[in-house]
Amino acid sequence: MSYAEEREQNIARNRALLDGLGINPLRPKCEPKENLRKKVAAKKRKSPLPESDELEEPLKKAPRIADDNNEPGGARRSSRLAGKTVDYKQEQDRGVPEPITFKRSQKLKVGQVKSKRTYDPHMYGHIPDVEVGTWWATREDCSNASVHGPWVSGIAPGPDGAYSIALSGGYDDDVDEGYAFTFTGSGGRDLRGTKTAPKNLRTAPQSSHQSFEDRNNAALQRSVDTQKPVRVIRGFKGKARSKYAPSEGYRYDGLYFVKKAWIEKGLNKGGFLVCKFAFMRMPGQEDIPVNDGGDDESDE
């Protein structure tokens, strides 16, 4: 079977799986009327660059979190996001936001402030003061905003499930429908090379099976049971196949639940097994910006 055929097959399987998760009330809202109107308008005026009003939303800059030098007693701030439209269920323990305490000795460059973070990323749910749709240029910035801690890793594991994940389009057969998507786990890559040809890489092609023994994959599997919300950021590298990926940088798209975890034959040379997960967006959140960008070539 050719790569293209296998890819189609995997995509069809993943898409069917997403659809089989049940009717999602968000689905009609993911293509809101405003976007449809914009789409029509954009086609009419045939301008490759949309008007500024369309650009404002997704490119909202991350609020630079001022490091309020953690006062011991007074640093507690209200954990309520009062006035938000998000409808939180009782069971969603978002954790009490505590000012982060730094256990690690950090190398300080000249003039660098010690604390880059106001909140500890090791908590479930929203990070206070970070709105859905917030955008960062790099993973480092996103990490400093406490939304997704790791600079490279796509999964931030925790005891009751993953805290957050990064969608960067690294797998050709992942399906992104905005309100729901499939996600491939970690592991099974050869990052070090051989003794004779050491590599010391951070990412690499699939070269062995993934499994739920992997710490990251195990965390996402736990998310299925605990139904803790997972923060999701979408990266620009996914824009080739997902219209929900930002054109640049990384965007916080809010909270999702992991509804299913399974193992399937991945789309890779060698047919190695990969861990896959089906995500569904928590209701009541701001719509995901849809990227209609001009250079869309590969629509199946």
Place this chain on the structure above:
DNA sequence: GGGCCCGCAGGG
């Protein structure tokens, strides 16, 4: 564009 290197977060 690809290849290579390497900092950092996070955990054992």
Place this chain on the structure above:
DNA sequence: CCCTGCGGGCCC
């Protein structure tokens, strides 16, 4: 100290 990880920057 070790290891991993859907980064990013540099060089070519």
